[in-house]
Amino acid sequence: MLFVNLPVKDLAASRRFFTALGFAFNDQFADEKMEAMIIGPETFAMLLTEEYFATYTDKKIADTGEVTEAIFALGVESRRRVDELAEAAAANGGALSGETKDFGFVYTRAFTDPDGHLWEATHMNFAATQ
Template identity: 55%
Template sequence: MSIMGFQNIFVNLPVKDLQSSMKFFTELGFQFNPQFTNEMAACMVINEHIYAMLLTEEHFKTFTTKGIADSAKTTEAIVALSAESREKVDEVVNKALEAGGKPSKEPQDYGFMYSRSFQDPDGHLWEVLYMEESAIHQENSESAV
């Protein structure tokens, strides 16, 4: 469903070492679209409508007149991805930590929702979460009243 006519989302992230970032995310199981990947940028496929553009810092600077946040010291965004199960949350985050990522915060377990976070090699924050379908449907029906 597209409420406003948008079809895809591209999250643009500056990276210090493109090859290192691609290796990290490949170890997590992500693939890259070679059509939009070169020595300055890599198009990481999250799903058929969501992509992360990993851009060298120099290339990233061509898209903005602002300075680039030092993600080792500040949070510029948290990229949150929903997973199909609690086990998938653990699998992805464990792979990230094994591949050189760093823990971001303690796991959050609310019973109906479970999440874990990690920092990629550039310090960007990623959260992987699972929410039970019944909780999503209950929330939607309550907000429709």
């Protein structure tokens, strides 16, 4: 299993944003401090309020307006789904980031969530690589 923990400023706004992108949540692992966004059968993004996130580390929380702490790449089933995610992000409080990358067998668009975390929607056509 993989749990990626992300600090967020407004937990309800983050849930609305990712719900608009089509993600579901596991409410068994939710309270006023965190939400468990389901990415896959054994993969979750744990959205934690900044205050709660800070209890897990002695380091400063990255200012995503200034630095990129990571790029969270989501493998999706089609180029169309890549476009849907990017456009939904831009329409729901996120922002597109950089140019669309089309390498034939890989198609990627990047966007930020309302907290500035950088995400990529990526479709890989493995048949085209052979």
